[in-house]
Amino acid sequence: MVKKSMNKKECIFCKIADREIFSRILFENESTLGFLDSSPLSNGHSIIIPKNHYSNLEDIPDKELTELYKIVKKLAVRIHQNLKIDGYNILQNNFTAAGQVIKHFHVHIIPRNYNDKIFRIEIPRSQASDNQLDDVFKILRS
Numbered sequence: 512m513v514k515k516s517m518n519k520k521e522c523i524f525c526k527i528a529d530r531e532i533f534s535r536i537l538f539e540n541e542s543t544l545g546f547l548d549s550s551p552l553s554n555g556h557s558i559i560i561p562k563n564h565y566s567n568l569e570d571i572p573d574k575e576l577t578e579l580y581k582i583v584k585k586l587a588v589r590i591h592q593n594l595k596i597d598g599y600n601i602l603q604n605n606f607t608a609a610g611q612v613i614k615h616f617h618v619h620i621i622p623r624n625y626n627d628k629i630f631r632i633e634i635p636r637s638q639a640s641d642n643q644l645d646d647v648f649k650i651l652r653s
């Protein structure tokens with residue numbers, strides 16, 4: 512069953528799920544599809560989507576998210592072992608500010624090798640004062 516949405520008609524990932532657009536499908540079950548990214552950052556870069564159209568992490572129901580991440584793990588292991596890569600990034604962008612381009616929830620598996628220079632996420636240290644940390648902590652703690 513496919514959730515109807517205003518965006519669905521124009522959504523490239525819905526078209527892939529509906530086989531209106533060709534993709535190299537690596538895994539499929541009732542709710543989830545995994546396929547090779549056609550513009551890969553590295554060899555074997557893959558995308559996993561729910562077949563239903565959900566815009567982002569906040570829209571996808573927990574049950575479908577849980578099922579989808581099982582497939583992310585399954586494909587990550589397959590990619591890691593079969594391509595003999597050194598590691599991989601699991602990347603999931605939400606909203607334009609975070610780099611989300613296609614507004615259909617999706618997870619990237621990006622194969623990595625030592626010194627591949629594709630990108631490197633550097634975690635900056637010591638950028639926040641204790642007061643800043645206390646302020647945000649007060650806002651976010653439940």
Ligand SMILES: [Zn+2]
Binds near residue numbers: 518522523526565
């Ligand atoms: Zn879609």
